Amino acid sequence: MAADSSSTCHERENIWGRVHSKLLRHAVPDSRFDYDFSSFVPDFRGSSSAIDRIVELACYKSANTILITSDNSLEQLRHRALRDEKRVLVGTHKLRRGFVLLDPKMISEDKHEKASWLDGMERPGIGRPVTLTQLEEKVDLCVTGVLAVSGQGDVIKRSPQYFEIQWGMLLDMNVLDRNTPVIAVAHSCQVVNEEGTGVERIRTDGQWNITPDYVVTPEKALKLQGVERPGVGIQFDTLDSELLVTIPSLQELKGIQMMEQIMKGANFAQETSKPSPSVPNVDEQLGISMVERIMKGYKV
Template sequence: MASQSQHPNPKLAISHRIWSSLLPHAVPDSRYNYDFSFFIPDFRNSSAAIDRLTDLPCYNLARTVFITPDNCLEQLRLRALKDGKKVLTTTYAIRRGFWLLDPRTMNEEKFEIASLLDGMEKSGIGRQLTWTQMQEEDIKVDLCATGAVAVNEKGVSFGMGHGLYDLEWGMLVDRKVVELRTPTIVLVHECQVIDGAEEMRTEAWDTVCDFVVTPERVIEVEEAVKPSCGILWDKLKPSLMEAILPLQELKGIQMMEKIMQGAGTVQESNMPGQSIPESDELMGIQMVERIMKGYKP
């Protein structure tokens, strides 16, 4: 058998090993059972990890928190609502975009259903937000929390291989909803923390976390460097652009901002010698034109 260092995809090799170790501790998903290639599972005693996370000063100071839709963070979403914090989250795989859960706009008995992916989109619970609405409402996130398949003690983590958290971070940074100094926490089972010596090759868009939290301990990462590159469109898989509405909207916003900064109109920008928007850019522009009548540069 080839060693991990010889494996053509070291992260995949780590994932397979972690999944085996996690299986005795994991809570099955209602749809995907124990197929961890589709979701980040909750695990037994995750409440202890959440208690450690909520004891951190950065959590207590936060007014608005971004919490990914991972199963292991379901109770954190509930806890944050009970603590009076606004929760910004996304639907599964970001397909239907970003949703805001505001404890001030719902009865407390609805907090639990709001913390569920199948509940937050129900009428009177969560509210879908476009990038334009986030700008108009001046949404600022004070803390980010995510799950992971594996993470090392340097805060380098990865999920199911789609880079969804990196996309979320890149979009939030681009729209200035988060800052590079915004604390980021990854919550995992102890068996998901791997030896720092193992190969965890990072890319320019990989988001390093400031804290790694497990039921047993909190690891603070010194000088965690988070990416400022936003979305690298030339590196983005076309399938993600087609499936994720906020990416389409963001592409359109960026195109419109360029136009508003001196290129004139879309028609003027297509004059000889200037680049013609690609199909995904036009798709984004068309989407934004439908919702951005009140756009403020």
């Protein structure tokens, strides 16, 4: 991700500091990370009421496949979606192991709850690890947890689970589009009012501003108007290089895009006489190597 300006970063941290102190009173600690919100989005007291509001939305009822992030606050939603016979796509923790597809037709009903757990979905016979090229289902709805969000849908403190990267990769793979509904789930103390808080001074990087259509809390489902999202997915030239090193799905996407560029440049569809192909440059060879590893089922 591209870095915010120093002034924007300062504003974000000031607002997050105020939210953090309130959230501590409502958050459920994680068994491994305790209250370290840099590692996870916590579940919170009353989250079941927020889930009840989501399942009443038309976009949930009509969805067949839902991207639900691995945030603790969404465990109940993953379980509910499986009970409602919806396929659930989940990015693993910080996308280190790519995506897992939970298909209720392939999981016995008595294992639906275990499948909703982060420690259960990757067990044998439950979830199916999938690469980007193996994704055949169109994603009809995205649901993510957030640490802090404004009433206008500007994400002030993002989930450590890289929802924006998940969205960008799936957009590039045509698994979803700009109009696919997005829901952000939060406790009411995580929703920041615009007036007098400094939110209006924050300038969000458009590439990573995946504005939700709804912000859902235990008390209400706030429908946002005039939502606009980026028309492009992952921009590798501005991406933090560490993310490319640590996220196999990004490596896969880069390899796919490089190979597409190579094939397009070679004009494979045209039968013309041309000189012998030149030796691939470094970037082209990287793309070829990545695709070769993908085709062999290589796992980073």
